[in-house]
Amino acid sequence: MPVLIFLDQSDNTIKKTTPEVITYGAKLAAQLGITAEGILLGTVSSDIAALGKYGVTKIHHVNDEKLNHPDGQVYTQIIAQAVDAIGAKVIVFSNNLHGKAIAPRLAAKLKAGLVSGAVALPDMSNGFVVKKTVFSGKAFANISVNTGIKIISVNPNAFQAEASGGAAEVVPFNATINAAKTKVVSVNKIKGEIPLSEAERVVSAGRGLKGPENWKMIEELASVLHAATACSRAVADAGWRPHHEHVGQTGLAIAPNLYMAIAISGAIQHLAGVNRSKVIVVINKDPEAPFFKAADYGIVGDAFEVVPKLIEAAKAL
Template identity: 60%
Template sequence: MPVLVFIEHQDGSIKKQSVEALCYGSAIAQRAGTTLTALVLGTTSADLSALGTYGVNQVMQVNAFTALSDTKAMANAVAQAAGSITADTIVFSNTITGKAVAPRVAVRLGAGLVTGAISLPDTTNGYRIQKNVFSGKALTEILVKSPIRVITLQPNAFEIVHQEGIATVTQHAFDIPASTITVKEVQKSSGTIPLAEAERVISGGRGLKGPEHWGMIEELAQLTGAATACSRAVADAHWRPHHEHVGQTGLAIAPNLYFAVGISGAIQHLAGVNRSKTIVVINKDPEAPFFKAADYGIVGDAFEVMPKIIQAVKELG
């Protein structure tokens, strides 16, 4: 039965995490010999027929939908879309929105729920999907026993593949009760790459000695198209804003590159970053626990090493 993927869009473009979810949904649909439908709530200037290049057959768009901060209204729309095409697999990205809407859809459809999936379903013996647990310190296999499944895909866990194809775009109107949630204000940090979505992250810790030394972190981030982050000690000391704090009590991230400067790597910090593909650690203490979790390391003074790294990246162009 058909696969439905929930699409998140912003400022006229489809989010990268949603494209990953589409490619994941496309792989499931191909294996099951069925079609892939994408659901878009609200208006966007993005070319939706181009989603065909990710394997989408049909795009269902609900132009008149505006309640994008209301999980109840969104789940209602997704459940109605899934019902109208009799989808048995509904895929979200495991983003802030996906995490908040997917469980509601699972309840509405009586579906089994897997959040943070990192593998395609294994159907050789039941329907099994892998996910991270214990803040990335272990994996588990979830057996889904219901005929309908709702899956949220972990960002950066599935490769984007392009195919040939053009999707048909159809307009829909669903009967959804008026939202009672009012958005009063939105504050966006502009000009910087959102940490949760970043492919590369340059992060600084107490070893940098003070906020006045963040210039080199920011310069390397700018050169490599990375977001900036920090350890808890740094956020608590107000050297950097709290939304940059990664770790157990801050944000958990899984970029392709996590570049840590002057961070010792306490277990709570590792819990937020150990799903990163490549970890680089610069620390002058050879005993820093972070080296055990790192792929590349330099034992050295950040104030001497970082300018050379920045220079080398510049020369690379």
């Protein structure tokens, strides 16, 4: 009756959130006194067994390139077969885009209670209670899962990956693979950029920058800090920056280690998308900007003067 961890991949590469969820699943298994096993669908070019160092002892691998592109329905059917075959009790996903497409389907199929957006290990002192973010990061809810099989999807970057153990045993899993009812026609990945949802550091700017032509310094600062770039809603709506950079309540919700907000006032809707960031830096010329209340570090100053100096200082590191 192991914990089963969904090992997420895309483009033949294990995703960055996978070591985080393995660590979570392994600790959960230790709490329950059972083993942590993984399920991996599709072909992967890296050493799968090496994922054992995060605490997974056995990996069930459906090594079929038909599965390289996740189809929620097909994946759900296969994972359900694996849950059944190995008698998994708890299934762990990352609450990333794949997790959001698959975990709810699997929960409905298995009639399993699902907590999506978990930020901590379950409290088992009285039942099985998992803390998750609610109200767009403005609060947490403690959710009791009352079913025999339980599914948890863990928020990206909420749980630190920890390497300690050795290699995992990789075993093939023979699944019945149905034909997908969806077909991917084209994929358009923005090359050379760090995907915002996976970025550990994010440099973001708002309307205070006055126009799209002033983003050069933001991109340069992001580049020297190895950060992704983001923007406020007003900036995306004005067409200064692409929509996929919009963070906030109606855009992308992110939780990087560092969120640097430049010339963004910090409306409550913007904060809802970034308030789970570990460290928030605010640079704004208005000392009354509400964002300073949510910040860890701040500079009251003009972005056009401060940012070039920041670039210089960061380059000197």
